[in-house]
Amino acid sequence: MHVIPVTGHRWCRRCEAEASVAVDELTGSVTVVCTRCRQVLETAANRQVVRTCRASLAAAHESRRARAQAQSSASAAA
Ligand SMILES: [Zn+2]
Secondary structure, eight states, X not given: OOEETTXXXXXXXXXXXXXXXXXXXXXTEEEEXXXXXXXXXXXXXXXXXHHHHHHHHHHHHHHHHHHHHHHHXXXXXX
């Protein structure tokens, strides 16, 4: 298993190319796709990355929602 810890990139063993982690911020979906064959890679390690990305996305959404609520209550008071 080839893992490049610094970038978080994964390795497509079939064509020996780097795979990139794609995050869709709108839907919160995370996919690991080979940059050469465009195949979505499904390994236990990739699922771990997906879980980690989803968790950080959820945290980002949570803080964004809290800010929006603070702003709307501030404008309602004004
Ligand atoms: Zn590939």
